[in-house]
Amino acid sequence: MTDKPSRTERRSEALTKEQIVEAAVDILDTQGEAALTFRTLAARLATGSGAIYWHVSNKDHLLAAAADHVMARALAGVTGDDGGPQGAIRAIALAVFDAFDAHSWVGARLSLAPDQSAMLRFFEAIGSQLQRLGVAAAARFDAWSALVNYILGVAAQNADNARRHHGEADRETLLAAMAARWQQLDPEGYPFLREVAAHLPGHDDREQFLAGIDLILAGITAAVRE
Amino acid sequence: MTDKPSRTERRSEALTKEQIVEAAVDILDTQGEAALTFRTLAARLATGSGAIYWHVSNKDHLLAAAADHVMARALAGVTGDDGGPQGAIRAIALAVFDAFDAHSWVGARLSLAPDQSAMLRFFEAIGSQLQRLGVAAAARFDAWSALVNYILGVAAQNADNARRHHGEADRETLLAAMAARWQQLDPEGYPFLREVAAHLPGHDDREQFLAGIDLILAGITAAVRE
DNA sequence: ACCTGAACACCGTTCAAGT
DNA sequence: ACCTGAACACCGTTCAAGT
Numbered sequence: 424m425t426d427k428p429s430r431t432e433r434r435s436e437a438l439t440k441e442q443i444v445e446a447a448v449d450i451l452d453t454q455g456e457a458a459l460t461f462r463t464l465a466a467r468l469a470t471g472s473g474a475i476y477w478h479v480s481n482k483d484h485l486l487a488a489a490a491d492h493v494m495a496r497a498l499a500g501v502t503g504d505d506g507g508p509q510g511a512i513r514a515i516a517l518a519v520f521d522a523f524d525a526h527s528w529v530g531a532r533l534s535l536a537p538d539q540s541a542m543l544r545f546f547e548a549i550g551s552q553l554q555r556l557g558v559a560a561a562a563r564f565d566a567w568s569a570l571v572n573y574i575l576g577v578a579a580q581n582a583d584n585a586r587r588h589h590g591e592a593d594r595e596t597l598l599a600a601m602a603a604r605w606q607q608l609d610p611e612g613y614p615f616l617r618e619v620a621a622h623l624p625g626h627d628d629r630e631q632f633l634a635g636i637d638l639i640l641a642g643i644t645a646a647v648r649e
Numbered sequence: 650m651t652d653k654p655s656r657t658e659r660r661s662e663a664l665t666k667e668q669i670v671e672a673a674v675d676i677l678d679t680q681g682e683a684a685l686t687f688r689t690l691a692a693r694l695a696t697g698s699g700a701i702y703w704h705v706s707n708k709d710h711l712l713a714a715a716a717d718h719v720m721a722r723a724l725a726g727v728t729g730d731d732g733g734p735q736g737a738i739r740a741i742a743l744a745v746f747d748a749f750d751a752h753s754w755v756g757a758r759l760s761l762a763p764d765q766s767a768m769l770r771f772f773e774a775i776g777s778q779l780q781r782l783g784v785a786a787a788a789r790f791d792a793w794s795a796l797v798n799y800i801l802g803v804a805a806q807n808a809d810n811a812r813r814h815h816g817e818a819d820r821e822t823l824l825a826a827m828a829a830r831w832q833q834l835d836p837e838g839y840p841f842l843r844e845v846a847a848h849l850p851g852h853d854d855r856e857q858f859l860a861g862i863d864l865i866l867a868g869i870t871a872a873v874r875e
Numbered sequence: 876a877c878c879t880g881a882a883c884a885c886c887g888t889t890c891a892a893g894t
Numbered sequence: 895a896c897c898t899g900a901a902c903a904c905c906g907t908t909c910a911a912g913t
Contacts, residue, residue, distance in 0.1 A: 564845055
């Protein structure tokens with residue numbers, strides 16, 4: 424503990440799973456999913472590629488642990504509930520959205536049915552706000568499922584989209600090009616898309632994500648009032 | 650066209666992109682995503698692995714084309730609209746859910762911003778029902794986005810979940826195990842999950858997906874009535 | 876207990892050469 | 895125009911051997 428790493432480049436402390444996961448998150452964030460290999464990770468940690476297998480059973484588990492790590496950090500940053508249960512749900516939803524957006528590889532790696540502790544805390548956080556909101560016990564399971572699935576599914580979708588088009592001109596240029604294509608569709612077959620195309624440029628994905636949350640909340644509270 | 654493939658095992662007709670895509674879909678469905686390689690695909694098509702690159706630029710495009718193929722087939726199977734606009738939206742949503750469930754690799758491969766024709770038809774189908782429903786033009790973009798994103802995101806999530814636990818005992822056993830774990834959580838930290846755990850076994854993912862659709866629709870129509 | 880790194884059994888993709 | 899299949903530059907994972 425007190426000896427400095429003097430003799431060679433060999434670590435004096437044993438490798439830990441946390442060190443491995445943090446290094447993996449950093450590579451994923453800065454260089455993308457394709458750049459994370461056991462060889463680059465081992466080089467970064469100054470060890471052999473096989474050493475990583477002592478702490479992590481395989482690449483899938485490594486990615487799951489990395490995703491849980493990011494999710495935990497995101498939830499830790501959610502501020503106190505000033506806006507009542509609905510405000511709290513919005514704050515949690517946005518924290519997940521922003522975390523998936525900043526770490527575009529996370530969405531594809533979080534399992535819905537995990538023992539990962541961050542996911543359990545997320546599940547509980549949404550559910551407890553529904554209790555505060557006064558949702559009847561019989562309706563709570565479906566309301567909770569809709570919110571949790573919407574948040575994870577749509578945030579993942581959004582991040583995946585950003586990842587796919589990364590480095591392909593900027594967002595506004597892509598939206599403008601998409602709008603132009605939609606406006607050239609057959610007027611018989613695609614009246615709606617031709618109309619909605621005009622709203623594509625300049626829209627805010629984050630606000631639209633939140634608008635969906637609000638629609639679900641409106642559906643939930645409409646039932647509460649009856 | 651009329652000559653039978655007589656002389657050798659060499660194809661007499663040229664390979665087409667559609668043949669390649671259909672073979673890929675079949676391998677993905679029956680053997681899983683890991684089994685689809687250019688080598689197995691070439692062997693199945695009695696050609697060399699490089700020949701596929703003449704018709705398809707790379708593996709990502711092949712998977713995108715395969716996903717679009719499945720999506721097109723799913724939408725073609727949606728029955729006429731007897732239940733009004735809300736019934737039509739439910740029917741489309743279920744068709745997507747069932748297609749993703751039956752082809753668990755599809756969800757991860759469908760891009761939200763595609764030129765893929767099936768996706769455009771899906772987008773239009775949802776939007777046109779919102780027009781029929783009388784949603785005001787100003788609210789239509791967000792309502793459409795919430796539905797489309799919920800459907801794609803949650804269906805993909807559900808399929809991914811099934812894929813991940815494929816072959817790991819049956820669904821009910823897994824749900825029972827998950828419920829047992831949730832019931833053993835700390836009562837201080839996880840009151841909601843301890844309560845909701847009881848609903849896990851025996852619940853129907855497809856019905857719960859639909860309940861979420863209904864909550865969004867309730868939110869949309871609540872706004873329409875104002 | 877923990878680490879090393881060569882070896883194994885694969886991949887996607889390219890490309891000179893064929894028809 | 896379309897196909898062949900060897901070759902290239904990688905992977906994840908294993909495991910005998912080390913400390």
